[in-house]
Amino acid sequence: MTVAPDLARTRDPQLVWVGLFAVVFIVGLPAANALGFVSDYFLNLFGKYLALAILALGMDLIWGYAGILSLGQAIFFGIGAYSIGMHMMLEGAGKGVYGEPVPDFMIWNQVYQLPLFWKPYKYAVLALASAILLPALFAMVIGFLTLRRRLRGTYFAILTQAIAFAVWLMVNRNEMKLGGTNGLTDFKSILGFSLGSPATLRAVYVVTAVLLVGALLLSRALVRSKTGLVLEAIRDNERRLEFLGYDAAGFKIFVFAVSAALAGLAGLLYAPQVGIITPSQVGVLPSLEIVIWVAFGGRGTLWGALVGAISVNWLRSVLTATYPSLWPIILGGLFMTVMLLFPSGLVGLAARATAVLTGRRAVSAAEVAPSGVNEHTA
16 A cells, blocks of 8 residues: 555656657657658758757756856867867868868868877777767866856856857967868768768767757756755755855866766767858857757756757748848847746746646636535535
């Protein structure tokens, strides 16, 4: 008799939604593509959205749960994208127009020897590790220099924005040997498989979808753990938590590093599907867009990050094809609408609507029951 309540308490109905999400995006879309019901273009487009959803998940962890507003997440995304981009460029080295063992853009800048920091990226394992670990390490360094010194709130947001702007300026310079304003492009293969093959792009999509589900489960486990409770306490009242003896800065640095690793993973998955990575995807504006995705979907929910990233980027694809000059205005309008009318985002709005409808049904049932009892007793 006592087992059923325990099972009811431990059962998590949201895992059903995770399972449905996995079935649709891991199995359903690739199967529809293989059968010809979904085009390669559409599958590739959704692959980009799912990669960006991983980026939004990391943003939701630090902003939605820990209350840390970072305006430099695109830096970590760029590190992941450039890491795998450099490896793909070296895979295609010698097959370009000039036939030299360096990427073609280096020949244009009269660079005929591979720079020292490029050489580790010949190896796929090092490139993959760099895409995830290097952003986490960079975030830890920023955290130790700022969060340990009790820099918080608006000051931390402004500092991360300044770092993003500085990184954008550096990557734009040809002296950095990262392609300058043109970035890295003309990727021919990844891990030895041709990117011109639909089978390769389908495989990259499936890997992206699987890793997104894995990132979602990992994030849910984190926020439901004791560490997640501490992160929410930091968000709600950091000073009281420090008074109780917790190392708030250590927890903040940890979640900042996790979010950076997720951003690097997103960049790693995004670059092969887009075919290009440029400084425009690294600076301040992309970082602000990530904040808008999470706010639009609903921060502090994880699902809101996914919904926001996928829906806003889908709108971008649709509207920029028709009204390219109006997209920044539309994006700003979306953010203002969310902040003023439904600050809990789309997920919060849906939950509120469901609660209202459920409440109305409960009230009507309560009204009917007493009347029935009175009639019966009369």
